[in-house]
Amino acid sequence: MGTTQLESVPEPKYWHLRTVLSEALDSEFAVGQVLPNERDLAARFGVARATLRQALEQLELEGRLQRRRGVGTTVAPPRVGVAVGSAELGWPGAPGDAWQAEESDRATAPAAVAELLGIAKDEPVHIVRRTRVTGGQPVAADLVHIPASSVPDLTAIDAPAGPARARAVLRELRRTEFEGQDRSVELGSARADDARALDRLPGAPVLVVTTRYFGAGGTAAVSLATYRADTCRLTFGADGVEIHHTPERQAS
Amino acid sequence: MGTTQLESVPEPKYWHLRTVLSEALDSEFAVGQVLPNERDLAARFGVARATLRQALEQLELEGRLQRRRGVGTTVAPPRVGVAVGSAELGWPGAPGDAWQAEESDRATAPAAVAELLGIAKDEPVHIVRRTRVTGGQPVAADLVHIPASSVPDLTAIDAPAGPARARAVLRELRRTEFEGQDRSVELGSARADDARALDRLPGAPVLVVTTRYFGAGGTAAVSLATYRADTCRLTFGADGVEIHHTPERQAS
Numbered sequence: 001m002g003t004t005q006l007e008s009v010p011e012p013k014y015w016h017l018r019t020v021l022s023e024a025l026d027s028e029f030a031v032g033q034v035l036p037n038e039r040d041l042a043a044r045f046g047v048a049r050a051t052l053r054q055a056l057e058q059l060e061l062e063g064r065l066q067r068r069r070g071v072g073t074t075v076a077p078p079r080v081g082v083a084v085g086s087a088e089l090g091w092p093g094a095p096g097d098a099w100q101a102e103e104s105d106r107a108t109a110p111a112a113v114a115e116l117l118g119i120a121k122d123e124p125v126h127i128v129r130r131t132r133v134t135g136g137q138p139v140a141a142d143l144v145h146i147p148a149s150s151v152p153d154l155t156a157i158d159a160p161a162g163p164a165r166a167r168a169v170l171r172e173l174r175r176t177e178f179e180g181q182d183r184s185v186e187l188g189s190a191r192a193d194d195a196r197a198l199d200r201l202p203g204a205p206v207l208v209v210t211t212r213y214f215g216a217g218g219t220a221a222v223s224l225a226t227y228r229a230d231t232c233r234l235t236f237g238a239d240g241v242e243i244h245h246t247p248e249r250q251a252s
Numbered sequence: 253m254g255t256t257q258l259e260s261v262p263e264p265k266y267w268h269l270r271t272v273l274s275e276a277l278d279s280e281f282a283v284g285q286v287l288p289n290e291r292d293l294a295a296r297f298g299v300a301r302a303t304l305r306q307a308l309e310q311l312e313l314e315g316r317l318q319r320r321r322g323v324g325t326t327v328a329p330p331r332v333g334v335a336v337g338s339a340e341l342g343w344p345g346a347p348g349d350a351w352q353a354e355e356s357d358r359a360t361a362p363a364a365v366a367e368l369l370g371i372a373k374d375e376p377v378h379i380v381r382r383t384r385v386t387g388g389q390p391v392a393a394d395l396v397h398i399p400a401s402s403v404p405d406l407t408a409i410d411a412p413a414g415p416a417r418a419r420a421v422l423r424e425l426r427r428t429e430f431e432g433q434d435r436s437v438e439l440g441s442a443r444a445d446d447a448r449a450l451d452r453l454p455g456a457p458v459l460v461v462t463t464r465y466f467g468a469g470g471t472a473a474v475s476l477a478t479y480r481a482d483t484c485r486l487t488f489g490a491d492g493v494e495i496h497h498t499p500e501r502q503a504s
Contacts, residue, residue, distance in 0.1 A: 188315075
């Protein structure tokens with residue numbers, strides 16, 4: 001493997017290096033393969049270690065590389081498409097739901113969630129923690145925030161703790177007529193508890209999906225779901241078309 | 253402003269600092285306010301500069317802080333909700349579209365896009381560059397990839413260069429019957445040309461929205477839109493409910 005000198009270009013050096021590295025990944029490396037160490041890579045491309053690290057960080061952000069302690073830097077497999085959208089239309093916990101209910105507590109919602117729910121900042125809500133597993137790997141952690149007014153008969157139920165309690169809260173929520181939902185997606189960093197559930201370090205980049213569930217003339221529940229940004233691509237079907245159904249469409 | 257010593261906690265130091273800083277932003281700072289310099293902040297919280305920087309990076313990722321050269325670190329305004337979804341249902345460039353067509357070229361599509369379009373890797377496509385502006389600020393840059401077979405009569409048109417050419421290509425595309433679309437969202441880093449359009453440095457974190465447009469029994473076009481991840485929150489209406497319509501729903 002020879003030395004590849006970077007030409008002088010007006011864009012930042014690490015950015016040009018990222019492009020060169022990206023092409024090398026396509027042509028010279030297979031998924032799962034371990035990259036040479038930083039010293040060798042920096043020497044090959046004739047750049048400083050700091051420049052190399054910036055370029056590697058870019059490629060990690062784009063999901064091209066994975067960096068793991070004790071393993072080093074490997075070529076990442078393509079991101080997994082995770083359906084978020086019409087596949088999940090309905091109350092959380094409805095049949096066919098991709099989520100596993102783990103536990104439920106009563107606690108104060110974050111200020112932003114309380115505002116979305118239209119409740120007072122200090123009003124406790126039921127918080128149902130859920131996880132989503134795809135291909136044996138945890139891809140998302142979710143907190144569903146449900147005001148007491150959305151599950152008025154819950155206290156009458158002799159609900160135990162843990163998953164059974166979590167399922168009982170969601171079952172009560174589903175007694176309300178479902179009136180629709182909307183979602184937003186934004187960049188975030190994993191909170192400590194989410195990071196544990198997702199097998200990441202706190203602060204790892206995540207995609208935060210906020211879903212508002214409407215029922216009984218208002219916002220009946222708000223879910224904050226945290227998806228791994230390194231391994232996931234969120235797919236949204238629109239107009240009844242799901243991303244997984246389309247190979248047939250291309251057959252013509 | 254006194255010295256706030258961090259308690260010893262099992263989670264990483266920078267993560268705990270991020271939480272403490274986040275609370276300080278809520279209680280002590282206003283949007284747009286410039287934070288004290290890194291040396292003063294590190295001294296106040298009794299941490300090393302490296303730890304402080306990691307915590308500031310987290311808060312930047314979450315959209316709480318903005319760091320700009322020559323200004324320093326400021327408290328960010330809330331992210332802007334940008335509608336992606338049913339609001340844009342239809343061909344790119346349809347009436348009411350939020351995008352501005354800028355120019356059009358013929359070039360080879362990236363390998364991943366060629367695969368989505370079901371065309372050969374070296375088959376040239378029309379690439380229409382568009383930008384999206386919200387509140388006077390560029391929030392997204394888009395490349396719509398259109399195979400020649402989707403716009404068969406385009407050569408018959410005496411289309412000039414620049415925006416007029418871009419609009420002509422999209423107008424031709426709209427002559428095909430629209431059969432639906434789907435989308436995916438993932439984390440990426442801004443390419444040099446997108447970074448310029450979005451007033452960011454190359455490599456800045458972006459949300460990449462890939463939209464497939466279906467028509468004539470196949471994938472007629474693929475758009476790769478790059479949204480600023482620091483200032484944008486992507487909103488998706490589902491079930492006919494748009495995020496902007498809901499204050500009325502909460503009135504009951």
